[in-house]
Amino acid sequence: MADNSVPSFKASDLVIQLSSTLKAKSDVFTFGTVFTDHMLTIEWSATEGWQAPLIQPFGNLSLNPACSSLHYGIQLFEGLKAYRGDDNRLRLFRPMLNMNRMANSAKRACLPAFDQSELLECIRRLVEIDQDWVPQSDSASVYIRPTFISTEPTLGVKKPAQALLYVILCPVGAYFNTGGKGLSLWADPKYTRAWKGGTGDCKMGGNYGCSLSAQYDAVDYGCQQVLWLYGEDHQITEAGTMNIFLHWINEDGDEELATPPLDGIILPGVTRQSILELTREWDEFKVTERYLTMSQLCCALKQQRVKELFGSGTACMICPIEDIVYQGENLHIPCQEENSQLTSRIAKELTDIQYGRTPSDWTFLV
Missing domain, CATH: 3.20.10.10 (D-amino Acid Aminotransferase, subunit A, domain 2)
Structure with missing residues (x-):
């Protein structure tokens, strides 16, 4: 349920721009190096608040060289997965725990608050759009990486007045290659x-x-x-x-x-x-x-x-x-x-x- 007491973006305002060219998929990849076709971006500023969420083709970000996340580490991230079940349905595992932890990290980093339920619905839509990337395998899944950074172009050490929340997806297999050993x-x-x-x-x-x-x-x-x-x-x-x-x-x-x-x-x-x-x-x-x-x-x-x-x-x-x-x-x-x-x-x-x-x-x- 949405928390209307928190000034936040709304999933109902989501804008979707689909990629015109989809990438070829491979079963062979190193953890965290291959990314799906789309990403979610949500901009925030102290003057205008949260902007409408946008799902767009995966691509590079444009950042001012002075943005304070690069200089002072004002940033955070999360990690969760989408699994394809034997019934071909896609599932996330306890995603609100990740949303709550992300909100706590944002508070500690002096980044703006957001409605966790609204973010989860935006992530659900992103996974739904890129669902063909979720493997049919017990040993593979799609890793979901929400990230939250300050984008304010300043060398002053202060609470950010501009920020970007974005989410990218990547298919993943086993994290450690231990050959069955501990x-x-x-x-x-x-x-x-x-x-x-x-x-x-x-x-x-x-x-x-x-x-x-x-x-x-x-x-x-x-x-x-x-x-x-x-x-x-x-x-x-x-x-x-x-x-x-x-x-x-x-x-x-x-x-x-x-x-x-x-x-x-x-x-x-x-x-x-x-x-x-x-x-x-x-x-x-x-x-x-x-x-x-x-x-x-x-x-x-x-x-x-x-x-x-x-x-x-x-x-x-x-x-x-x-x-x-x-x-x-x-x-x-x-x-x-x-x-x-x-x-x-x-x-x-x-x-x-x-x-x-x-x-x-x-x-x-x-």
Whole structure:
């Protein structure tokens, strides 16, 4: 339902300009490099407010070299997917969670508010127009990337008076190519992904750009991703761009699925929230949001209390973690074949919902 208290663009005002030439589609592509035929753009200014949404042929943006998003990182983004079900219907997975998170990020970035329901309807129309790009495959989908940037041409550090919200789509397959193995992580407290009072709970580009140096250090140590630590006690926070879950027998002897709490430095992932809700509904073991440290993990590994460690996210879905390089030691994490089937069970239940095999109010039909 639209929130009429928020000055916003309206999906009913949407203008559609279809491309005269459609691109050839390929089944072979690298994640995030091939884009569909159309995009959504919505302009805003402090003087005129939101303009009518426009779906137009995919193309380059024209930006003033002084626009403050380029100089000061006043921008944010989101990520969700469209899935083609066995019934050939297209579905989005819990898209209002993404819309709400985007609105929270916009508030933190001092970008203008918008009606999340109106944006979702504009995105639905865009996906509908480019629906032929959504693969008929359990291992592929179309990734939806809403982006919100300041376009004000000024070198002054201030709240933007001009902005652009746009959405692009790209067909995607698997995010990681691990050959069926779990990920290897490099854990070193010299780098910090986010901190208390910062923007770690917002989906802003600066959180990711500043992670690249650590990512390449991880590769130098023979690992694929970074395990981000925080504080003097080396709290486990996130793995690469994923939320992280530990399935173990905890200190009290209880079987537990644990993930770090949303304390301002953790991104509130949609897949993360779905895993928590799903496993709590099972009521088969403890499911908690709690602080976890490397010393706790190392102790549990030595005592063989760890069942699985895995990451979660929209791009990767569920990704088992097999090794961690920490303080000169290679810590081997039991993988699902050796111990538990939890990751594969969670992945199956979520994908069954996403592709429509299991009816659920978590899906939004296009």
